[in-house]
Amino acid sequence: MRITVFGTGYVGLVTGACLADVGHEVLCMDVDEARINRLEAGEIPIFEPGLERLVKANVESGRLQFTTDPTDAVAFGVLQFIAVGTPPDEDGSADLRHVLAVASTIGEQMYDYKVVVNKSTVPVGTADRVREAIAGRVAARGVEVEFDVCSNPEFLKEGSAIDDFAHGPRIVVGTDSERVRGLMQECYAPYIRLQEKLMFMDVRAAELTKYAANAMLATKISFMNEIANLAERLGADVEQVRRGIGSDPRIGYQFIYPGCGYGGSCFPKDLRALAHTAEQLDYSAELLKAVEAVNQRQKQGMFTKLRQAFDGKLEGKVIALWGLAFKPNTDDMRDAPSRDLMEALWAAGARVQAYDPEAMKECRRLYGERDDLVLVADRIQAVKGADALAVCTEWKEFRTVDFAWLKQQLALPVVVDGRNLFEPALMQQAGLLYYAVGRGDSL
Numbered sequence: 353m354r355i356t357v358f359g360t361g362y363v364g365l366v367t368g369a370c371l372a373d374v375g376h377e378v379l380c381m382d383v384d385e386a387r388i389n390r391l392e393a394g395e396i397p398i399f400e401p402g403l404e405r406l407v408k409a410n411v412e413s414g415r416l417q418f419t420t421d422p423t424d425a426v427a428f429g430v431l432q433f434i435a436v437g438t439p440p441d442e443d444g445s446a447d448l449r450h451v452l453a454v455a456s457t458i459g460e461q462m463y464d465y466k467v468v469v470n471k472s473t474v475p476v477g478t479a480d481r482v483r484e485a486i487a488g489r490v491a492a493r494g495v496e497v498e499f500d501v502c503s504n505p506e507f508l509k510e511g512s513a514i515d516d517f518a519h520g521p522r523i524v525v526g527t528d529s530e531r532v533r534g535l536m537q538e539c540y541a542p543y544i545r546l547q548e549k550l551m552f553m554d555v556r557a558a559e560l561t562k563y564a565a566n567a568m569l570a571t572k573i574s575f576m577n578e579i580a581n582l583a584e585r586l587g588a589d590v591e592q593v594r595r596g597i598g599s600d601p602r603i604g605y606q607f608i609y610p611g612c613g614y615g616g617s618c619f620p621k622d623l624r625a626l627a628h629t630a631e632q633l634d635y636s637a638e639l640l641k642a643v644e645a646v647n648q649r650q651k652q653g654m655f656t657k658l659r660q661a662f663d664g665k666l667e668g669k670v671i672a673l674w675g676l677a678f679k680p681n682t683d684d685m686r687d688a689p690s691r692d693l694m695e696a697l698w699a700a701g702a703r704v705q706a707y708d709p710e711a712m713k714e715c716r717r718l719y720g721e722r723d724d725l726v727l728v729a730d731r732i733q734a735v736k737g738a739d740a741l742a743v744c745t746e747w748k749e750f751r752t753v754d755f756a757w758l759k760q761q762l763a764l765p766v767v768v769d770g771r772n773l774f775e776p777a778l779m780q781q782a783g784l785l786y787y788a789v790g791r792g793d794s795l
């Protein structure tokens with residue numbers, strides 16, 4: 353099957369490479385010429401495990417190609433995936449400029465039947481706007497060409513995107529057309545036992561499913577963070593509570609890890625966009641607003657603990673920071689809790705000595721050179737000469753530590769852990785003052 357993918361960002365590139373890998377012929381289009389040149393040379397602009405190998409192999413086999421030419425792109429596939437960014441507008445709503453620009457391009461260049469597949473995360477009703485944009489351009493050309501628009505939201509997690517694409521629990525397609533159903537079945541046939549995983553539904557239901565899924569997951573996290581904060585004040589261990597409630601299959605073990613707040617390019621943006629949609633409909637989405645508010649407070653939690661540990665005197669202190677990315681296996685720092693912590697520390701006059709296995713370049717890009725930020729080559733150097741240690745990301749390499757050694761390194765042996773990596777009893781034995789999330793150790 354011939355497939356065009358608009359957008360070579362995270363979602364577009366993973367989608368294109370995975371579909372090519374199962375035998376489809378895929379042409380990825382991007383307006384960014386430098387990016388396309390790099391991709392053609394096998395350079396992957398993002399860090400995602402397995403993606404580089406997948407792109408290279410499929411470029412070599414000729415099944416994955418890249419272009420900046422819109423005419424070629426529209427002519428190529430019967431399926432035209434839109435996987436461009438929907439950054440938040442100032443008011444929190446999703447900015448559809450790029451999505452509608454692709455729709456216009458398709459409308460201008462289309463000569464035969466196409467299915468336009470919305471993969472970008474877009475507000476409910478966007479498929480109608482895409483349809484109107486295409487129809488407007490087609491009508492302006494005075495031609496008649498048939499097309500359909502469907503919604504096929506993605507549920508990939510950064511860090512495990514390729515595995516999620518192949519083994520995700522469901523593939524959602526919103527359409528009212530039999531023809532589209534057939535073509536989307538053909539597209540995903542190599543991946544799935546169709547009856548089990550491919551879910552057809554109305555277009556609006558599919559669009560809302562994407563937001564509802566992310567809002568539900570974010571709600572689980574904020575709920576658990578709230579319980580953790582209570583546990584801290586009650587002298588209970590939230591880790592035991594987590595196991596206690598997760599064992600009930602109605603609750604489940606996934607996404608109930610308390611921490612320093614959720615970040616990334618999806619949850620914060622999507623929660624705000626859904627709350628904004630609600631407001632436009634004169635509906636006040638109380639739960640969504642609370643989920644966001646709890647998360648904002650949670651992201652300040654590590655700073656509050658450090659400030660208390662130093663009796664409010666953070667000026668001139670050096671804080672070692674392990675982990676900058678919003679989660680392991682990515683270099684993404686969008687809305688990362690590490691940023692809230694660093695910015696609060698800097699405002700209080702402290703210096704940060706940071707290490708992350710992948711996100712150092714991104715950190716430099718975001719903050720540039722500054723006296724109060726030293727980026728070091730490994731986790732050992734990060735704690736050298738530091739007053740305290742803060743852990744923001746649960747990279748595997750941070751889990752094994754010689755606690756006695758750590759105590760010797762830190763002037764005030766304080767460890768503030770936003771990811772609950774260590775056993776409080778062992779830390780205490782080593783003489784460290786350990787403040788995790790909800791482990792009965794309120795400061």
Ligand code: UGA
Pocket residue numbers: 473506507508509510511566569573606607608609610611612613614615616617618619678679
């Ligand atoms: C999320 C969803 O999990 C995907 O299903 C969805 O496709 C994607 O957004 C998207 O909309 O594109 P992602 O943002 O890559 O994926 O990362 P997650 O693994 O969901 O983690 C999000 C944040 O929640 C991280 O900061 C993580 O540390 C935090 N988290 C996660 C917790 O604090 N506790 C948990 O139990 C789980």
